[in-house]
Structure formats: C-alpha cells, structure tokens
Amino acid sequence: MKPVDTSQCLCHILVCVNRRQDSPLPSCAGADADAEPVFETFRSWLTDRNLLARIWLTRTQCMGWCHVDGTTVAFYPADELEPIWYRAVNKEDCHTLIERHLKPLIRSTPQS
Ligand code: FES
Numbered sequence: 001m002k003p004v005d006t007s008q009c010l011c012h013i014l015v016c017v018n019r020r021q022d023s024p025l026p027s028c029a030g031a032d033a034d035a036e037p038v039f040e041t042f043r044s045w046l047t048d049r050n051l052l053a054r055i056w057l058t059r060t061q062c063m064g065w066c067h068v069d070g071t072t073v074a075f076y077p078a079d080e081l082e083p084i085w086y087r088a089v090n091k092e093d094c095h096t097l098i099e100r101h102l103k104p105l106i107r108s109t110p111q112s
Helices: 035-048 093-108
Strands: 011-016 055-060 071-077 084-089
Touching: 011 035, 011 093, 035 055, 035 071, 035 093, 055 093, 071 093, 084 093
Parallel strands: 011 055
Antiparallel strands: 011 071, 071 084
C-alpha cells in the first residue's frame, strides 16, 4: 500500500453517472437526468483551463441521493473540513457551481 500525494489537489468533484436498468427508482443518468452533460460541463471547464491535475473529477456510481430531476454532485475542497453535496443538479446548474466553488479556489491559490 502506498499513500497518494494529494498536496496539489484543490478540490475533488464526484459526479454520479449511475444509470439504473429495469428499475422504477430514479438514477442520475436516467431518462430525464443530466449526469453525462453535467460531468462533461465540469470536464470541459477544467480541461480548457488545464486544471484537471489540481481539481480532480471522478465519475461515480450511486452515492445514495438519487433524484428524478438530476444528478448528485459532491465537492470535497482540500482546505475545508466539510464536503458540499448537491442533488438534482442539471446542466444549467453547473455554471453556478463553478462560480460558487471552483473559481474562488483558483483565484485564491497560487499556480504551481
Ligand atoms: S443514482 Fe446517482 S446518487 Fe443514486
């Protein structure tokens, strides 16, 4: 076992892209949900700014907060003790989340 060096990580974003098959339960990548566009919006924003090494983005399976109207997204900022979770996130919400959680991180942190 070897520890992972997280010293350069500003935040870890988890996006549920779970799609249930043959189930009446909602899922984040279900018929009307935006999981893939949500993930892609974050990925594109980070890629365009060359930030994927500093803001980690991970696709997940069910995180337990499924909603018929959207996707579960969790932010784990490195400098905060408490994670920030959202459910029912849609593609239009991504820009609000970027303004709220990501832009302040990159403004306040020197680039290395
Ligand atoms: S399917 Fe995404 S949180 Fe459950």
